[in-house]
Amino acid sequence: MLKFLLAASAVATALVLSQPSRADVVLGGQNWTATGTLLTLQNVVPGGNQPLNVQCVICGDNQPQQSATFGYTDYHNSGNLANAAFFSTNVSGGANPGVDTVGIGYDGSFLRAYLLASGATNLQFSIGVDVNDAGGANGTQVLESFYLLNLTQHTVLAAFSPGPGGTPIPSLNNGTGFPDYTLTGFDINIGTDIQAGDQLIFFARISNQTDGPDSFFLTPAVIPGPVAGAGIPGLLAMIGMGGFYGWRRRREA
DSSP, X not given: OHHHHHHHHHHHHHHHHTSOSOEEEEETTXXXXXXXXXXXXXXXXXXXXXXXXXXXXXXXXXXXXXOTTSOEEEOOOOSOEEEEEEEOOSSXXXXXXXXXXXXXXXXXXXXXXXXXXXXXXXXXXXXXXXXXXXXXXXXXXXXXEEEEEETXXXXXXXXXXXXXXXXXXOOOSOSTTOOSEEEEEEEOOSSSSOOTTOEEEEEEEEEEEOSSOOXXXXXXXOOOOOOTTOHHHHHHHHHHHHHHHHHHHHHHO
């Protein structure tokens, strides 16, 4: 059932962003032109407690403190919220500016430097979603939308927006800081939609929060380094072994 819902959400999102470029997203009292990529919500997540490994961009009080050099929104929710909307901020532990006030964006060069230092040489990343859900009679939390926005150009760089009703996100992994879902499809390579010096910001909207704050973690798409012995030296070694094997065959003939 969940796979069906996720597939339906992806289709709905495609319909939103497949339309001609126009100001079709209104957030923070501002218009944003949809020009970017579609995000995919999956229930495949990285292992481990994420605050110990990566940075949070939108967090609750119950998340461990992270680097003071990487800003994040602390929206101070410890109970139930019927509807919640949050902009990220580059101020460490900053207050939630709310849906009607756009926060302070991350400088694109800062995010690129963080990704490169983390091994994401392709400048791609995902967002881990940690859900805290009481379940039962309270129902299931719903991810209504998630965006990566370019504050400078007022464009939508990436979007998960399945439309009315959103996508149910029941808790799958118990424990604070252990993501239940992953949003994939983020890419901040400099191009038409991102120029050097542009300010970037995240936005999340959730409904029916039933048990403490949900949090969103930036997870770099790490590119594996070369395998020891691979490349030219490894190739020469294999050629050498092949020659040695052929020499032995001739000697034994």
